[in-house]
Amino acid sequence: MGKFHDLIPEEGGWKTLRRENLYDGPHIQVEAIVRQTPSRPEGVPWTVIHRRAACVIAPLTAEGGLILIRQERVPVCRELWEFPAGQVDRWDGPDTLRETALRELTEETGYRLAEGGELRAMGHFFPSSGVMDECSFLFLASPVVPAPHGATPEESEAITACRTFTPAQLRTMIAEGEIVDANTLAAYARLAALGWLPPPGENS
Amino acid sequence: MGKFHDLIPEEGGWKTLRRENLYDGPHIQVEAIVRQTPSRPEGVPWTVIHRRAACVIAPLTAEGGLILIRQERVPVCRELWEFPAGQVDRWDGPDTLRETALRELTEETGYRLAEGGELRAMGHFFPSSGVMDECSFLFLASPVVPAPHGATPEESEAITACRTFTPAQLRTMIAEGEIVDANTLAAYARLAALGWLPPPGENS
Numbered sequence: 001m002g003k004f005h006d007l008i009p010e011e012g013g014w015k016t017l018r019r020e021n022l023y024d025g026p027h028i029q030v031e032a033i034v035r036q037t038p039s040r041p042e043g044v045p046w047t048v049i050h051r052r053a054a055c056v057i058a059p060l061t062a063e064g065g066l067i068l069i070r071q072e073r074v075p076v077c078r079e080l081w082e083f084p085a086g087q088v089d090r091w092d093g094p095d096t097l098r099e100t101a102l103r104e105l106t107e108e109t110g111y112r113l114a115e116g117g118e119l120r121a122m123g124h125f126f127p128s129s130g131v132m133d134e135c136s137f138l139f140l141a142s143p144v145v146p147a148p149h150g151a152t153p154e155e156s157e158a159i160t161a162c163r164t165f166t167p168a169q170l171r172t173m174i175a176e177g178e179i180v181d182a183n184t185l186a187a188y189a190r191l192a193a194l195g196w197l198p199p200p201g202e203n204s
Numbered sequence: 205m206g207k208f209h210d211l212i213p214e215e216g217g218w219k220t221l222r223r224e225n226l227y228d229g230p231h232i233q234v235e236a237i238v239r240q241t242p243s244r245p246e247g248v249p250w251t252v253i254h255r256r257a258a259c260v261i262a263p264l265t266a267e268g269g270l271i272l273i274r275q276e277r278v279p280v281c282r283e284l285w286e287f288p289a290g291q292v293d294r295w296d297g298p299d300t301l302r303e304t305a306l307r308e309l310t311e312e313t314g315y316r317l318a319e320g321g322e323l324r325a326m327g328h329f330f331p332s333s334g335v336m337d338e339c340s341f342l343f344l345a346s347p348v349v350p351a352p353h354g355a356t357p358e359e360s361e362a363i364t365a366c367r368t369f370t371p372a373q374l375r376t377m378i379a380e381g382e383i384v385d386a387n388t389l390a391a392y393a394r395l396a397a398l399g400w401l402p403p404p405g406e407n408s
Contacts, residue, residue: 008280008281008282009281010281014282022227023227023234025226025234025251026251027251027335028234028251028253030227030229030232030234033278035278035281037276037278037362038276038283039276039362039364040276040362044278044360044362046278046279047229047230047231047232048278048279049232049253049279051332051335072242072243072244073330073333073334074237074239074241074248074250074252075250075252075253075333075334075335075336076212076330076333076337076339077212077213077214077215077218077239078212078218078330078333079242080330080333122381123380123381123384124381124384125383125384125385125386125389126277126280126282126284126384126385126386127331127332127386128255128331128332128386129277129279129280129282129284129384129385129386130277130279131231131232131255131279132279132332132336133279133280134332135280156248158241158243158244158248160243171397172397174393174394175394175397175399176327177326177327177328179329180327180328180329180330180333181329181330181333182329182330182331182332182333182386182389182390185329185386185389185390185393185394186386186389186390186393188393188396188397189378189383189390189392189393189396190378190379190381190389192392192393192396193375193376193378193379194379
């Protein structure tokens with residue numbers, strides 16, 4: 001589909017009829033396309049941004065704490081509390097997503113999945129489906145334990161803190177609008193809907 | 205900040221030192237910037253996509269149903285169930301967000317806020333803060349009632365269905381990965397954290 005991955009198959013009435021490159025860079029590509037849709041077989045013109053897929057990890061400790069990082073996000077001029085996440089560098093088959101999730105967990109938080117722990121898939125979501133084909137895959141890693149060598153963030157990242165929150169604390173941060181990161185909100189929605197969060201305490 | 209809005213002030217150690225246009229279109233602009241951050245006063249190079257802000261509305265009926273639309277999303281080749289949402293066309297002061305939310309609610313669903321109903325703000329979120337400055341504002345509209353003239357979607361949109369779901373049905377669709385739209389997941393996370401959803405029934 002784009003230059004990065006082919007995770008979104010064109011099937012069931014979807015087909016790209018024409019495409020023209022508008023900008024092609026290392027992180028994103030922008031194209032003007034005409035795409036056939038199920039209800040519009042003649043095709044509709046659209047500007048589409050291609051971006052690599054990503055993995056988002058909700059790390060849960062044996063004590064029921066959720067680990068978040070605080071990261072400077074350059075495009076929005078803010079430092080945000082977030083679940084760790086990272087892009088899929090190269091698609092190497094069906095294990096790629098789990099490998100990316102486990103790598104980003106340790107790189108960004110300094111924690112790893114415990115022996116006998118489980119990485120549970122929670123589906124995917126589209127961060128900005130009106131303009132971008134980015135697709136983010138959600139995981140719950142449980143339980144996690146400190147990794148021997150700690151965190152090893154990439155050079156372009158600025159992670160300024162890493163902390164464990166109780167589910168009640170995370171819930172309050174979401175209710176009060178302190179969590180504004182789509183990855184973290186989407187993961188929380190899935191965790192809440194699946195009933196995978198410990199029940200709120202009396203202070204939540 | 206970009207060509208669209210200035211909703212994200214550069215303050216507290218954030219400052220754009222250089223900017224170069226890479227692509228400039230009607231829907232997005234792409235720039236190569238060097239931006240000072242609190243932890244990196246020398247500035248970091250980044251590719252930033254500018255896009256208009258948006259409003260997302262969770263419409264709740266007097267009977268406790270949540271209204272979603274089904275929309276063809278061209279960039280991801282999928283038809284998605286979503287809360288209604290739309291972009292802020294032009295910033296006309298502090299009422300702009302509420303006006304946009306009420307307009308999109310009716311345009312996309314054919315419902316409007318009831319007389320004496322309330323449009324409650326649920327903060328904002330950043331759909332893809334690693335690469336884009338898009339900011340989406342979340343609202344709960346309660347209760348909503350059918351509008352006299354029904355829905356009037358924009359020509360570029362393809363809304364193929366509009367339906368009312370119980371909170372338990374929505375929860376199941378999120379748990380099972382049928383809801384993959386960031387706006388809807390973020391709104392659900394806020395609704396759940398705020399305790400603004402009716403408690404789940406025995407089937408949920």
